[in-house]
Amino acid sequence: MSERSSGGARSRSWPSPADFAAPPGPVERARWEEADRAARPARLARLRARFADAGVDAYFGVRREHMRYLTGFSLAEGEEKVAGQSGQFLVTGDEVVVLADSRYTIQVGREAPESRVFTAYNDLPARWPELLASAGARRVAVEAGFVSQATWSRLAAAAPDVDLVPVEGWVEADRATKEPAELARVAAACAVADRALAALLPEIRTGLTEHALALRLEWLIRTGGAEALAFDVACLAGPEAALPHGSPGDRPILDGTVLLFDFGAQVAGYRSDMTRTLFVGEPAGRDLDIYRLVATAQSSAIDWVAAAVSTGTGPLPTGRAVDAAARNVIEAAGHGERFGHGTGHGIGLATHELPSLGKFAPDVPLPSPTVFSVEPGIYLEGEMGVRIEDLVLLDASARRLERLTRFPREALVVG
Amino acid sequence: MSERSSGGARSRSWPSPADFAAPPGPVERARWEEADRAARPARLARLRARFADAGVDAYFGVRREHMRYLTGFSLAEGEEKVAGQSGQFLVTGDEVVVLADSRYTIQVGREAPESRVFTAYNDLPARWPELLASAGARRVAVEAGFVSQATWSRLAAAAPDVDLVPVEGWVEADRATKEPAELARVAAACAVADRALAALLPEIRTGLTEHALALRLEWLIRTGGAEALAFDVACLAGPEAALPHGSPGDRPILDGTVLLFDFGAQVAGYRSDMTRTLFVGEPAGRDLDIYRLVATAQSSAIDWVAAAVSTGTGPLPTGRAVDAAARNVIEAAGHGERFGHGTGHGIGLATHELPSLGKFAPDVPLPSPTVFSVEPGIYLEGEMGVRIEDLVLLDASARRLERLTRFPREALVVG
Numbered sequence: 001m002s003e004r005s006s007g008g009a010r011s012r013s014w015p016s017p018a019d020f021a022a023p024p025g026p027v028e029r030a031r032w033e034e035a036d037r038a039a040r041p042a043r044l045a046r047l048r049a050r051f052a053d054a055g056v057d058a059y060f061g062v063r064r065e066h067m068r069y070l071t072g073f074s075l076a077e078g079e080e081k082v083a084g085q086s087g088q089f090l091v092t093g094d095e096v097v098v099l100a101d102s103r104y105t106i107q108v109g110r111e112a113p114e115s116r117v118f119t120a121y122n123d124l125p126a127r128w129p130e131l132l133a134s135a136g137a138r139r140v141a142v143e144a145g146f147v148s149q150a151t152w153s154r155l156a157a158a159a160p161d162v163d164l165v166p167v168e169g170w171v172e173a174d175r176a177t178k179e180p181a182e183l184a185r186v187a188a189a190c191a192v193a194d195r196a197l198a199a200l201l202p203e204i205r206t207g208l209t210e211h212a213l214a215l216r217l218e219w220l221i222r223t224g225g226a227e228a229l230a231f232d233v234a235c236l237a238g239p240e241a242a243l244p245h246g247s248p249g250d251r252p253i254l255d256g257t258v259l260l261f262d263f264g265a266q267v268a269g270y271r272s273d274m275t276r277t278l279f280v281g282e283p284a285g286r287d288l289d290i291y292r293l294v295a296t297a298q299s300s301a302i303d304w305v306a307a308a309v310s311t312g313t314g315p316l317p318t319g320r321a322v323d324a325a326a327r328n329v330i331e332a333a334g335h336g337e338r339f340g341h342g343t344g345h346g347i348g349l350a351t352h353e354l355p356s357l358g359k360f361a362p363d364v365p366l367p368s369p370t371v372f373s374v375e376p377g378i379y380l381e382g383e384m385g386v387r388i389e390d391l392v393l394l395d396a397s398a399r400r401l402e403r404l405t406r407f408p409r410e411a412l413v414v415g
Numbered sequence: 416m417s418e419r420s421s422g423g424a425r426s427r428s429w430p431s432p433a434d435f436a437a438p439p440g441p442v443e444r445a446r447w448e449e450a451d452r453a454a455r456p457a458r459l460a461r462l463r464a465r466f467a468d469a470g471v472d473a474y475f476g477v478r479r480e481h482m483r484y485l486t487g488f489s490l491a492e493g494e495e496k497v498a499g500q501s502g503q504f505l506v507t508g509d510e511v512v513v514l515a516d517s518r519y520t521i522q523v524g525r526e527a528p529e530s531r532v533f534t535a536y537n538d539l540p541a542r543w544p545e546l547l548a549s550a551g552a553r554r555v556a557v558e559a560g561f562v563s564q565a566t567w568s569r570l571a572a573a574a575p576d577v578d579l580v581p582v583e584g585w586v587e588a589d590r591a592t593k594e595p596a597e598l599a600r601v602a603a604a605c606a607v608a609d610r611a612l613a614a615l616l617p618e619i620r621t622g623l624t625e626h627a628l629a630l631r632l633e634w635l636i637r638t639g640g641a642e643a644l645a646f647d648v649a650c651l652a653g654p655e656a657a658l659p660h661g662s663p664g665d666r667p668i669l670d671g672t673v674l675l676f677d678f679g680a681q682v683a684g685y686r687s688d689m690t691r692t693l694f695v696g697e698p699a700g701r702d703l704d705i706y707r708l709v710a711t712a713q714s715s716a717i718d719w720v721a722a723a724v725s726t727g728t729g730p731l732p733t734g735r736a737v738d739a740a741a742r743n744v745i746e747a748a749g750h751g752e753r754f755g756h757g758t759g760h761g762i763g764l765a766t767h768e769l770p771s772l773g774k775f776a777p778d779v780p781l782p783s784p785t786v787f788s789v790e791p792g793i794y795l796e797g798e799m800g801v802r803i804e805d806l807v808l809l810d811a812s813a814r815r816l817e818r819l820t821r822f823p824r825e826a827l828v829v830g
Contacts, residue, residue: 082646142564152567166565243518245518351496
């Protein structure tokens, strides 16, 4: 981190890209690929360990993230829509079968070498009995949250003697606990995002549009070590920042307003997510108060989890409790109604995954090791909004809570 | 179009961006928005006209493209995954209800002003009875191809006295026939893509990677009038071009190889899709022969449909027949086995929509007016591949078939 003023709102010395970790090189990437390959047997074993209780002898998966996690085969975000059945997979007690049409057979061979390829076009119901017979499956757990009702009905009709058992959340629960090479990739994605925003700061000028800045930030991310965005960049100026899911428009950046960036990078399949709210020109007192309140709420939640983890005794906090730790600060200041979303979410192959940190999150201890966002916000409709979001890594056995997002949280003035 | 040689492979005068239509301005965009608003009652009427036959009194939709088409509310590609139930909608005989959580209520008010907003978070099953009661729905058609089996089961359990009727393809069939303002947007998206590739041509050099060229082309599209890509740019060099759905890698472009670009733009919600296979350096005789064969197959199919349309009598060709018109040329030359995919697909709000043009396409006449791709290819695994793809507009009542992709189809040498 470059030197910067810590007390005042105006920080004349911004962070610089060189303050953050450099993007990973080919050696690191090859190591991660190898780590995935080495981890797949254990991932499959955790899945198979659920078979007996559920009375099934196979698992049929269609979710993009699960394909990659369990088989190695990867589709780009949205590619499912054109990939047909390619990448859908069946795990039995002793093998993994990956479906592919001719467009994808070479890729499956490369990325999922431990799997058997089963050729299928847009005709899964027609091939379903043969697929099951070839794998010896008679009672199949199916990802009910991702298979459409129409497909479900066709599969059921195609093999009436095979039971389809709807299951949800099995692999999602397993994925919430992260391996070291998964955490390393989330951290690398955080650094790519940190660097990109640092590189953008000197370019921000009043008169530029949200859209132009969003596109520029995207460019910096995608030429700075990420193979993709984690999600579309949100760049929201002034009153638009009060829309927690707004999209960048042709609105110019004006002096005396806030400028909110919510964005993330994807590095070797794993994602980051961060939000910073900047000030264009000297902030109004009210806006700075809101900013400091959000920053305090965020730090309080993180410090509270850190303290709980550092003792190494007792159960880990629940996602609900972490949410309360942030929310209490905002409620105590009378802005509870203006913080309408949850405090955070897990992240990994998907931008939003378990654990969930919110008022209605399951009342169970957080998994470990894991990584999640802490992102309280306050939104004054029609006026402005502030959100500050960092990813944190929690590792209970190491008694460690670490911010993976390293970009400073002090109020920064740009423009 | 700039002057260029028509016979030889080498075209020293490439097309220039100025050869193609300029990106649409705000006046045109406002007109399209107005056209959508004016068209929504007719779109809804077509949907409601199906109610009586199916014995339903409402339609519950979740597909992103249908939200926009019927209500005006638009989510970005992939935003469904984080939007929860926001944008899902219920059409009854006399109203349209759009679900939204607090993040989206302002946007629904802006974009879908004729709709009633119904607040729902990630709790649709809990709100389902109230939603149906508020709309007076007792027997609901549900998009079975897009609602998961798990959600379906929960909705059925939440309101056991309401019948859920699985329906598929209703709105998809309606969307295959395009309004003038829809066709104008597809044409505008084609022009943005044409201009972008023309701007890229002089920048292509041996040694650049597929990935760098894909990113540069994306940048030209997204700063050239498109709000988004239609899909990730495919830039595939040499043997990689034999993968009909390959992704750009860190492979450098080499002299004496083919370079395939498959890409599209999205303009005001509507998409384009085009493929060009270029030659890096003077092409080998075999490669040029393959190229010419694909070009002939493509032209033959288009010319054949044009002839059928121009008479204005008899039924329109079927998608299967158009496929055969292209495929026969390739089969006659002994390469039938190397053309493994269909000849084309409709396009609009989605990249792939009806009509379908392939060996197994439904044996029914094409809709009209409509727009679809014609994209035969030949793939020599491990060596090279060629695909040429244009969008064509078919308007039977005007006896018109028009190429919307205007980029030249002659073999072009770059590098």
